[in-house]
Amino acid sequence: MTGASSSSASSQHGLTDRLARWAKGLSGKAEEESAEVEARPRPGSSSSREINRRRQLYEDIGDFLFAHDLDLTPINFSVALDYLTGANIGVEKAIRAVMMERGKITNGWIETIAAEQRADEVTPDSLATMLDKVEENLTQFTGLMHESRNSAKDYGAALQEQAKDLVEGGDSEPVLARLVGLTRSMVEKTRLVETQLRENQKQTKALKSSLENARRAAEHDHLTGLPNRRAFENVLREEVALAQAQGEQLSVAFCDIDHFKHVNDTHGHDTGDRVLKFVAGLLAKASNDRCHVARHGGEEFVMLFRGKGAGEACEVVDGVREDLANRSLVNRATGERMDRVSFSAGVANVLAYEDARSALKAADRALYLAKEHGRNRVYIAAETD
CATH class of the missing domain: 3.30.70.270 (Reverse transcriptase/Diguanylate cyclase domain)
Known part of the structure; x- marks a missing residue:
């Protein structure tokens, strides 16, 4: 299917492995399905029960696919697995609904429902992750602004104090006068930077407010106004x-x-x-x-x-x-x-x-x-x- 082509290689490989194990189970070789099993488990042991459970699941999936004449593809296997195990309520409900209405599902329908489920579940989470990251960065930036503003204030106060001491000492008056002028200039620049930081902080707060609005929008249904x-x-x-x-x-x-x-x-x-x-x-x-x-x-x-x-x-x-x-x-x-x-x-x-x-x-x-x-x-x- 077109939408399935964008799936990651690792996901496709994982499903292919599961398909291979399923086929092996159908051919009567499920006892050695896992490479980690070194000895044949005793009948009635937990390992034996697990292998039998998996074998039965693979057989049920096979029966489901063959009953609906579905191709043996990773996406069909995955949807059948979700339906039979109840791992995905959305898929389970959609399949039951179409079976009640039509009695059978098709390859094309599975592609459609899989795409809808992926769009419904992945996109909002991706948006939320993005919002969380931006908020995290904004919080760090706000902290830096506070730190810079405090440092600027401390630096300005120290320069003023030093200039005052030098002037009161009476030595090297022309040099001291220039130092006082330079100090005053630096203090003024520091105040300018502090003003800019305060303005940036206001902008950051406004942006955070916008992000909160975006988060609320991401969690509400646009048609009914209810939470989604x-x-x-x-x-x-x-x-x-x-x-x-x-x-x-x-x-x-x-x-x-x-x-x-x-x-x-x-x-x-x-x-x-x-x-x-x-x-x-x-x-x-x-x-x-x-x-x-x-x-x-x-x-x-x-x-x-x-x-x-x-x-x-x-x-x-x-x-x-x-x-x-x-x-x-x-x-x-x-x-x-x-x-x-x-x-x-x-x-x-x-x-x-x-x-x-x-x-x-x-x-x-x-x-x-x-x-x-x-x-x-x-x-x-x-x-x-």
Whole structure:
């Protein structure tokens, strides 16, 4: 694929090695898959179980690729691996969605989804890294300015003191007069430099303010005005730590607009965008310092509730769902009344799972169950997931 050609050589080599090991496993030689294994492991040992697990994974990947008639390429292998292991929620959700709609995926579709995932995940992080680096440099520069200004003041004061002593001594009056004049000139120059440094410091503060604005822009969805997925992931880490430290409950909910493709196809993307903003506004009404709402991507939103269990969070989400379902929306462009717009949602107790990623996957599974059982409903994930 075109986008894949820019991948690093090391990444491609790593995937090629994995493909080779997979092929070796299919041919019945997985026992010697690792060069570090010096002896054949005993049946039932941890090494044996790991080899069997990997062999099964490679076979599952092979079955997946062959079932969809996909080429044996590194990008296809990588996407299949992410889907089967659940390592990438975005890939997993996208594949499930297209399989529900079409029943099969293609090489071209995988190239598209892989490019979208890379653009969504890498670009914001690259921007954040750049902003962090610039801020670091600005902080160092500000420190240097402070240091230079203090040094200039000390130097000027010392010169003035020396000049005063020499004048009071009365020796070599013409020389001393010139020294006094030179000293005064140097003091004046020092004051000029100090003024320039103060001005530069003001400019630096203004630039830092601009960078803060840029950072906020990088963490917000331009269409809805809500925080984006990157911002949500940062908040999630912070809220997990707070909830654990304070012994509070923490719940997460995924909300996905039902039949959103039909809205776009029937009424156009401009109307679709207005529907997204309208739903975002309804969800945002529930937000506060203990309830965070973000656009997770596409027509999906995510909510995080600190201090609420899954049942309480479900009540809040269901209230918004009912509010939306009871509204009668109109296409502004045509005046045509739209079909009922609704969303489905899945809720999970974050701290009931091994980590936040597992909780997100549980909420996502509950969301898909809500979709499969008729849409326009909220399901709670079973904590045994």
